Amino acid sequence: MPQYKLIYFNSKGRAELPRLLFAYADVEYEDFRFANREEFLEKIKPNMPTGRVPVLEIDGKLYPESGAIFRYLATEFKLYGKDNVEALQIDGVVETMNDILQVLTKIFYENDEAKKAELQKKAAAEDIPVVLSLLEKLAGGDVFVGDSITAADIAFFRTMEVVLSIVTGLTLDNYPKLKSINDKVAKEPKIAAWLAKRPETPN
Numbered sequence: 001m002p003q004y005k006l007i008y009f010n011s012k013g014r015a016e017l018p019r020l021l022f023a024y025a026d027v028e029y030e031d032f033r034f035a036n037r038e039e040f041l042e043k044i045k046p047n048m049p050t051g052r053v054p055v056l057e058i059d060g061k062l063y064p065e066s067g068a069i070f071r072y073l074a075t076e077f078k079l080y081g082k083d084n085v086e087a088l089q090i091d092g093v094v095e096t097m098n099d100i101l102q103v104l105t106k107i108f109y110e111n112d113e114a115k116k117a118e119l120q121k122k123a124a125a126e127d128i129p130v131v132l133s134l135l136e137k138l139a140g141g142d143v144f145v146g147d148s149i150t151a152a153d154i155a156f157f158r159t160m161e162v163v164l165s166i167v168t169g170l171t172l173d174n175y176p177k178l179k180s181i182n183d184k185v186a187k188e189p190k191i192a193a194w195l196a197k198r199p200e201t202p203n
């Protein structure tokens with residue numbers, strides 16, 4: 001088994017999905033969190049391949065980009081479908097979900113409070129429900145692809161965590177398949193154990 005170290009801020013952000021994959025696959029890794037932005041700028045950033053994080057270190061070599069880390073780990077942990085067609089379906093789900101993340105990023109980085117509130121309202125009423133309806137169509141039943149949990153389901157769970165932390169007034173009650181996927185992932189014993197023990201951070 002390779003030696004894994006995941007390098008990121010002491011926050012969930014772009015590192016939480018890989019952390020959930022490690023948890024679900026029950027694979028050991030070092031969850032390396034630097035203390036603050038000063039430490040990042042002085043000690044970490046200059047040594048990262050692109051100056052940004054997350055970075056996954058595998059046996060001493062550094063690899064950037066959260067999407068690449070997600071696909072690599074999911075493939076290593078056999079969570080990326082049983083064949084290339086299932087991988088294609090998983091990618092379809094992940095790419096659709098990226099439309100939600102784009103909406104959320106806009107809200108997250110908006111500094112004007114009035115504009116932020118407007119964006120949040122529109123996201124809850126329009127932007128996110130549109131994408132959730134598409135995802136409901138892609139869902140197979142209580143998983144997106146095949147007959148057991150894949151990286152698509154775990155990525156959806158993580159996306160919903162981010163959605164609910166940024167946008168209020170949204171539920172999955174109108175999306176029965178998405179609701180069962182979300183509940184199923186949350187109830188997986190290894191995921192539940194990680195959720196209970198992970199460091200508490202605001203985002």
Ligand SMILES: N[C@@H](CCC(=O)N[C@@H](CS)C(=O)NCC(=O)O)C(=O)O
Nearest residue numbers: 013014051052053054064065066067
């Ligand atoms: N496309 C990259 C974006 C990485 C990124 O923007 N990381 C932020 C933290 S979430 C960062 O390192 N910011 C500090 C900086 O750019 O100096 C990915 O998905 O990994």
